[in-house]
Amino acid sequence: MDRRYIDDNHVVARYLADRLTDEEREAFEAYYLEHPEVVQELEAASRFKAGLMSLRDSGELTTLLQPEPRRPVWQYVAAAAAVAAVVVGTLLLVRAPETHPLLAASVDALHQTNGATPVIASAHAILRTRGSSVDAEIPLPPAGKAIELRVLPEFTATRYRVRLFRMSADDSLQSVAEVGGLEPAPDTFVEVFVDGARLRPGQYRLAIVGDPDTDARDKESAFILRMLPPLNDPSAKSR
Amino acid sequence: MRLFFGPGKGQKEPGQGSVREDAISDQFIAEHYTGLQALLQRRIGDAAIAAEMLNEAIATAIVHMRQGRVAQPERLAGYVFRVAMNLYRNYRREFDNRAELRAGGDAVQQLPGANNVEDALDTGVVQAVRAIVASLPTARDREIVKRFYLDEEDKEQICRSLGLGALHFDKVIFRARQRLRALLEARGFRKSDLLGVLLVGVA
Numbered sequence: 355m356d357r358r359y360i361d362d363n364h365v366v367a368r369y370l371a372d373r374l375t376d377e378e379r380e381a382f383e384a385y386y387l388e389h390p391e392v393v394q395e396l397e398a399a400s401r402f403k404a405g406l407m408s409l410r411d412s413g414e415l416t417t418l419l420q421p422e423p424r425r426p427v428w429q430y431v432a433a434a435a436a437v438a439a440v441v442v443g444t445l446l447l448v449r450a451p452e453t454h455p456l457l458a459a460s461v462d463a464l465h466q467t468n469g470a471t472p473v474i475a476s477a478h479a480i481l482r483t484r485g486s487s488v489d490a491e492i493p494l495p496p497a498g499k500a501i502e503l504r505v506l507p508e509f510t511a512t513r514y515r516v517r518l519f520r521m522s523a524d525d526s527l528q529s530v531a532e533v534g535g536l537e538p539a540p541d542t543f544v545e546v547f548v549d550g551a552r553l554r555p556g557q558y559r560l561a562i563v564g565d566p567d568t569d570a571r572d573k574e575s576a577f578i579l580r581m582l583p584p585l586n587d588p589s590a591k592s593r
Numbered sequence: 594m595r596l597f598f599g600p601g602k603g604q605k606e607p608g609q610g611s612v613r614e615d616a617i618s619d620q621f622i623a624e625h626y627t628g629l630q631a632l633l634q635r636r637i638g639d640a641a642i643a644a645e646m647l648n649e650a651i652a653t654a655i656v657h658m659r660q661g662r663v664a665q666p667e668r669l670a671g672y673v674f675r676v677a678m679n680l681y682r683n684y685r686r687e688f689d690n691r692a693e694l695r696a697g698g699d700a701v702q703q704l705p706g707a708n709n710v711e712d713a714l715d716t717g718v719v720q721a722v723r724a725i726v727a728s729l730p731t732a733r734d735r736e737i738v739k740r741f742y743l744d745e746e747d748k749e750q751i752c753r754s755l756g757l758g759a760l761h762f763d764k765v766i767f768r769a770r771q772r773l774r775a776l777l778e779a780r781g782f783r784k785s786d787l788l789g790v791l792l793v794g795v796a
Contacts, residue, residue, distance in 0.1 A: 364741075364748065364766055370632065371745035372682070387671040396674055398773045399742070400628030405722025406743040407635050414723065419739060421732035487774040526730055572760055576767060 355381040357389075357482060358508050366395050370403060454549070457518055457531035461500050461547045475499035475550065479543070480560060480577050481506035488557070489577040494550045494584050501550040504543040505577070507562045511570035513537055514544045514562050521557040521578075530558070534565050555583045627718070629674065633681055646684070650677035725772045733757075734765045741766060 355378070360366065365382050368374050374382060386392040409415040454465035464472050475495030480503050482489065492501060507514060515534035519527040530553070536544050544562060558579045564570025626647055633643035654672045657663050663672050729735045733755060740746045752762050 361767075362763075366770075367742060367766075369678075373745065373747070383671075383675050387668045387675065390667055390670050393671045393674050395770075395774070397626065397628045400632040401718050402628075402722055402725070402769075402773050403742050404628060404631030404635055405719050406726070406739065408719050409723060409726070410743065415726070415739065415743075418723065418726045419732060419735050487771060574760065574763075578771060 355385045360385070360392070361482075366392070366399050370396065370399055455531065455533065456549045456552050457516065457533045458547050458549075459533055459536055459545070461502070464500050464547055464549045465552075470498070472498055472500040472547075472549065474502050474547070477502035477504065479504045479506065480579070482508065482575075482577070487578060488580045491580045491582055492550075493582045494553055494555060496584055497551040499551065501548040503546050503548060503560070504539075505546065505560065505562050506543050506575075507538075507573075508575040509564070509570055509573040510542075511538075511564035511568045511573070513565040513568055514570075515565050516544065516546050517561045517563070518548070519559040519561070520554070521559055527559060536565075550581075553581050555581050557581075626673070626677075627715070629677060633677070636681070637684065642684075646680045647673075647677055650674075650680060725769065728772070729765070729769070734768075737762060737765045738769050742769075 355365070360382070365374065365378065369379065369382055386396065406415065409418065455463060458464050461474060462471050466472070476493065478490050478492055478501065480490050495501060505514075505516060513534070514536045515532065516536060517532045518530045520530050521527060531548075533546060536546065538544050558581060559576055560579055561574050561576045563574045564572070630643055630647055633646055634640050637643055650673045653676045654663065654669055657672065658666070658669060663669060726735055726738065729738060737751060737755065737757070740751050741748070748759070748762055751757065752759060
């Protein structure tokens, strides 16, 4: 048993529910004796389960599970009108469409400054880390510089697709960029380049999936990245 | 009730001899194993038995450490967890084999203390769990988490009954797990703290 098996098969929750086979349980117990960070996850999941039981007993869980009330039709109409206004305004203001991607397979494809290809400010290996809620902390570069990400997928595919999402404070995801047709390097890492100056500090989710025309199209490895303000950013302290 | 929770073969009774250290206090368990204790408490329906199981698990871990059966100190935290889970499984097996001891749900609810089982969790944890559930974007996602973590249904069963793909299920549970980790870190829980305290007990 390894970390990937534990995550992919939800072993922590199933262990606490006593739903593992004897073989799985023995293997998992042997694993977590060697990996104390998994014991933390067991304790966290135990608290979560006990907390849910408490909410159920108090009757609060029933309320929490209710779908949100439907909004009146006029609110949808107003929202649609607002969106239309923003779209029209944007079309009027933007002189030329953005042709340079935020995420690319090569640094040359990113936005050029004064005709020059962006300089790579930093390179980061993105792979599963244990015992932390964040897989990588990345300082954002200034304009004209890019970030190189070397992503280690936890499955095999002939070609990959990388998707980047910004995570809001409530953990909802907003799609930021996507690039496909990525071939792995001989060391199985997949390389992408990010126009980092166009990102905001905060938490992002990077998902690597198999390209749609591959057998691995349903597989995904996801990582949490924390983008930090540029090191020389004078406003960083106030953010 | 303690009849069902005897010491394992060759083990000392908790609280006897040198097994139970002063450091193994209720406060210590509350700080480091509050989730496990609350879970055991809920399942057994008796706070005293749950606390005693944890005490015995810690005492056993320390004894085994002294006997050299726990080779590396960093394994101690997991060792405690494993012993506690085994004790619980043994307890449940014995309980299941003695039908005359089982009572209906109504009778359990009428037992003294049956409505105080949440005492092991502080209100901050319950608030955090409430926030995690509330932050899930759709009612269906909240339903998935509830059925998986609380009702302990299988993934396949949940996916089938809600008409979900396995990928969607995995995403929802992944997101809940991320929030759980953040919750734990935000509350300053560190197993290394526990290890230090246990090692003081062993020294």
